[in-house]
Amino acid sequence: MGLFQTEHENVLRTFYGPDHAAYESVLESLARFLGAEVEPMSPRFDEEGGGIAGVRKALFDQGLARIPFEAHGGISLPFGVYSLAMELVGSADAPTAMSIGVHNMVAEGVFRFGTTSQKESVFSDLISGRKLGAFSLTEPTSGSDAKSMSTTAIREGSGYALNGSKMFITNAGDADLYLVFAKTEKGHSAFLVDRSTPGLSAGADIPKLGMRGSRTSEVRFEDCHVPSESLLGEDGSGFEYAKSMLNGSRIIMGSICVGIALTAYRKALDYSKQRALFGQRLADLQLTREKIANMRTEITSGRLLCLYASRLKELGLDHASEAAQAKVLSTEMAARVCDQVIQVYGGYGYTDSDVHRHWRDARLLAIGEGTSEVLRMLIAGKEVSGQR
Numbered sequence: 567m568g569l570f571q572t573e574h575e576n577v578l579r580t581f582y583g584p585d586h587a588a589y590e591s592v593l594e595s596l597a598r599f600l601g602a603e604v605e606p607m608s609p610r611f612d613e614e615g616g617g618i619a620g621v622r623k624a625l626f627d628q629g630l631a632r633i634p635f636e637a638h639g640g641i642s643l644p645f646g647v648y649s650l651a652m653e654l655v656g657s658a659d660a661p662t663a664m665s666i667g668v669h670n671m672v673a674e675g676v677f678r679f680g681t682t683s684q685k686e687s688v689f690s691d692l693i694s695g696r697k698l699g700a701f702s703l704t705e706p707t708s709g710s711d712a713k714s715m716s717t718t719a720i721r722e723g724s725g726y727a728l729n730g731s732k733m734f735i736t737n738a739g740d741a742d743l744y745l746v747f748a749k750t751e752k753g754h755s756a757f758l759v760d761r762s763t764p765g766l767s768a769g770a771d772i773p774k775l776g777m778r779g780s781r782t783s784e785v786r787f788e789d790c791h792v793p794s795e796s797l798l799g800e801d802g803s804g805f806e807y808a809k810s811m812l813n814g815s816r817i818i819m820g821s822i823c824v825g826i827a828l829t830a831y832r833k834a835l836d837y838s839k840q841r842a843l844f845g846q847r848l849a850d851l852q853l854t855r856e857k858i859a860n861m862r863t864e865i866t867s868g869r870l871l872c873l874y875a876s877r878l879k880e881l882g883l884d885h886a887s888e889a890a891q892a893k894v895l896s897t898e899m900a901a902r903v904c905d906q907v908i909q910v911y912g913g914y915g916y917t918d919s920d921v922h923r924h925w926r927d928a929r930l931l932a933i934g935e936g937t938s939e940v941l942r943m944l945i946a947g948k949e950v951s952g953q954r
């Protein structure tokens with residue numbers, strides 16, 4: 567914890583100058599909570615799955631969903647501090663971090679695009695943790711090509727009837743509120759749908775390689791009637807909202823990966839100091855030192871790019887490309903680092919789930935919220951078209 571604290575202190579000093587001390591105390595208290603309540607549960611979450619229900623209230627009581635928001639109960643800290651907080655959660659338990667990250671993305675959507683009444687009711691329920699959110703964009707036949715979705719929202723009386731199916735939805739089953747993207751006469755729109763709405767049903771949990779502590783399933787809408795007040799923002803603007811929400815969340819998925827990599831790296835570093843071979847510690851062999859240096863350097867670079875993208879977002883500057891860069895770099899970095907961690911542990915790395923689960927967890931994040939391929943297209947598209 568000592569080294570970790572110094573790292574955060576230095577990062578906060580560099581990015582936030584005189585304000586660093588206040589932010590440090592927020593992160594320290596969060597780190598203490600996570601160390602006591604979440605990290606010890608992490609191997610069990612991986613073995614048993616089942617979602618964050620058991621720790622949900624305690625997590626929200628820590629203010630995790632209030633950090634980046636102003637007004638309506640938010641505590642208005644910079645997005646970069648939120649990004650470091652999510653790095654800490656990712657470091658304690660990646661599936662928990664993913665569940666919270668997705669939930670907070672829904673909250674951000676309501677905060678930025680919702681009506682005053684949606685902010686006063688739905689938003690404050692979300693950031694207090696009274697309600698858990700799910701972001702429902704992907705469908706069985708449309709993931710990267712999300713715009714080709716089939717789910718429809720047809721005007722009926724004073725509301726809409728939703729029909730269709732959403733695939734791989736994080737928090738489904740546990741969620742109280744689904745942010746659902748569907749096609750209307752005006753284009754793509756977003757709707758806030760309560761879990762109790764007749765016609766909405768979540769399927770069984772989908773078994774996964776990693777991130778087993780977060781629930782994932784299909785969500786179906788069969789003549790699911792919602793009132794007009796469920797529409798988020800303007801009819802026809804839903805796809806633009808989704809893209810904008812994903813820009814912020816991609817930074818957070820990158821930060822979670824920095825946290826995953828850091829935890830796995832620390833384990834390997836400790837192990838290499840204990841394991842003796844050829845009459846020396848594994849940590850003293852030159853090829854191990856190369857791995858240690860590479861892992862450390864990559865983790866630092868991922869964190870700094872996430873923080874740079876966060877600062878652009880805080881300042882209201884365009885950050886779509888930097889958020890994509892932060893996610894590509896950090897998610898691929900984490901998978902590489904966690905793979906090297908398995909290598910440092912040798913046979914024990916391949917057989918001990920408490921070592922290989924970090925690689926299994928990290929692997930998802932080069933797929934969810936925009937695959938590495940899609941994000942490379944976004945980054946290169948801006949470069950080639952001269953939009954930067």
Ligand SMILES: Cc1cc2nc3c(=O)[nH]c(=O)nc-3n(C[C@H](O)[C@H](O)[C@H](O)COP(=O)(O)OP(=O)(O)OC[C@H]3O[C@@H](n4cnc5c(N)ncnc54)[C@H](O)[C@@H]3O)c2cc1C
Nearest residue numbers: 701702703704708709710734735736933934935936937939
């Ligand atoms: C555990 C988990 C949790 C998830 N949580 C959510 C959630 O909460 N909400 C939600 O809406 N979605 C969620 N998703 C869905 C996720 O965002 C999609 O899986 C992802 O966007 C990719 O879509 P796809 O799986 O349909 O793959 P496809 O879009 O079919 O892609 C297949 C492959 O084609 C590649 N590809 C795409 N474009 C190109 C190109 N131009 N050239 C070459 N290759 C290309 C892709 O990168 C990928 O490698 C989750 C997924 C998982 C596995």
